[in-house]
Amino acid sequence: MARGHSEKFRRTIAASVHRRTETSGTSRGDKALIYEGELETMARFVTDYPSIETGGDLFGFWTHTGSPMIEYVLGPSETAEHEGAAFYQESSFLKSAGGILHDLHGLQHVGTWHSHHRLGLTEPSKGDSSTMQRALDKNGFNAWLLTICNFTDKSDRVEMRAYLYGAYGDGERRQLTWLILPGSSPVRTAMEAIKGFPRSEPRTLASTYEAIPSTTFAVMAAAPQTESPTFPISSFMATPEGRGELHRLFQELSALERGVEILQREDGRVSLAFERDGYAFEIVFPHSYPVVKPVVECRPVDIPAGQEESWKTPRTLFVAMDRGDDVVTHIEELVTTFLVNREHTGSDAPRDREG
Known part of the structure; x- marks a missing residue:
């Protein structure tokens, strides 16, 4: 046709x-x-x-x-x-x-x-x-x-x-x-x-x-299988409750975003990662979570020419997330607000931390 x-x-x-x-x-x-x-x-x-x-x-x-x-x-x-x-x-x-x-x-x-x-x-x-x-x-x-x-x-x-x-x-x-x-x-x-x-x-x-x-x-x-993340024995994420919470958040976020992944950084911190509208977002959980709150970081998937140095450190969007909150809803609202503001300002340059 x-x-x-x-x-x-x-x-x-x-x-x-x-x-x-x-x-x-x-x-x-x-x-x-x-x-x-x-x-x-x-x-x-x-x-x-x-x-x-x-x-x-x-x-x-x-x-x-x-x-x-x-x-x-x-x-x-x-x-x-x-x-x-x-x-x-x-x-x-x-x-x-x-x-x-x-x-x-x-x-x-x-x-x-x-x-x-x-x-x-x-x-x-x-x-x-x-x-x-x-x-x-x-x-x-x-x-x-x-x-x-x-x-x-x-x-x-x-x-x-x-x-x-x-x-x-x-x-x-x-x-x-x-x-x-x-x-x-x-x-x-x-x-x-x-x-x-x-x-x-x-x-x-x-x-x-x-x-x-x-x-x-x-x-x-x-196909090669991704290894499951490992955590320090004192980490909340090393407990059955912590792993269950991470899995629940992964499922809830996957219901709203495509291609959500569980990643682990070299320092052992785990994150939930996804991409939307040309940006990569990561919800990063510190080892001392839930005492220390998670943060949401973002950077362009393709960093604009001339901005490589300024994007070496990703932008932190959110630092006020409490355990027990509707975390996924907060994340979705935050990401949407960020993308809408980016459209209005027309700028990809990182700015000061929000939250």
């Missing part, structure tokens, strides 16, 4: 809206889980239409972290409309197939896919993003997955990329990493025996493909 034909798409999605179960809260997942057999099926559909757009729909569910798990890739109906820069699924076909997948396997309509064949556009077009956002908001969804498929330059290999949209996100999306599960989807195997299911099958028998970027559970398990 390289140009926006959004009204027909929104009507088609609305036809299946009653089969959609909402994700809870803001979607934070950074993976899209899918069986390798479903990726191959999608690639075969794309190969059926090498010079015009094709597409279909994605059925599955949402994990507790907000990642889509795709159990079934639905292809185009026989009467779907294929154009050089647009694709329209037949709404009655989608409604019927989605209803059966929901009733038999509890699957939700989690997204759509379409090809840009050889247009050279590996990301959603502006029309795509506008259409996805309006359909998502109009139907009250919290998240929506769009997969874009392309042929590699001068090759028949199909590349597939996954993009996640959020409610009221102004068309912004983020690319997900495919987490590929081995073999075939058990749902596809089960649906082969269901009479009356309006399935569509690709004409192409085999296709080469690449999901970009991708990983597997085996690769993730083999």
Whole structure:
């Protein structure tokens, strides 16, 4: 859908809206889980239409972290409309197939896919993003997955990329990493025996493909694991209560910020770290916490030229946090205030300590 034909798409999605179960809260997942057999099926559909757009729909569910798990890739109906820069699924076909997948396997309509064949556009077009956002908001969804498929330059290999949209996100999306599960989807195997299911099958028998970027559970398990932090025996963080408090704060902060990490400095102090809007923030806990309060430090992720010396010491934003306070709420308010003030002042130069 390289140009926006959004009204027909929104009507088609609305036809299946009653089969959609909402994700809870803001979607934070950074993976899209899918069986390798479903990726191959999608690639075969794309190969059926090498010079015009094709597409279909994605059925599955949402994990507790907000990642889509795709159990079934639905292809185009026989009467779907294929154009050089647009694709329209037949709404009655989608409604019927989605209803059966929901009733038999509890699957939700989690997204759509379409090809840009050889247009050279590996990301959603502006029309795509506008259409996805309006359909998502109009139907009250919290998240929506769009997969874009392309042929590699001068090759028949199909590349597939996954993009996640959020409610009221102004068309912004983020690319997900495919987490590929081995073999075939058990749902596809089960649906082969269901009479009356309006399935569509690709004409192409085999296709080469690449999901970009991708990983597997085996690769993730083999990756080096970060060592757990160690603390002086007298440290509060060395006690079960202290570790429990650190873990609770980590979970609460992770519910609001992406990519939160537990770090330990050379001097043994532990911190909760995350990035937002070009700044790195760390909530640093001293060894004598909770007697001595934690601080929040920040610095630009990319330090502006000419300011390297002034940013050798990070800016301390907060020094008045008490144990028992709603720490995460205080941190969020502090970070937001800092970023808003930075926008108003237009300065990245560090200033005096606050708090």
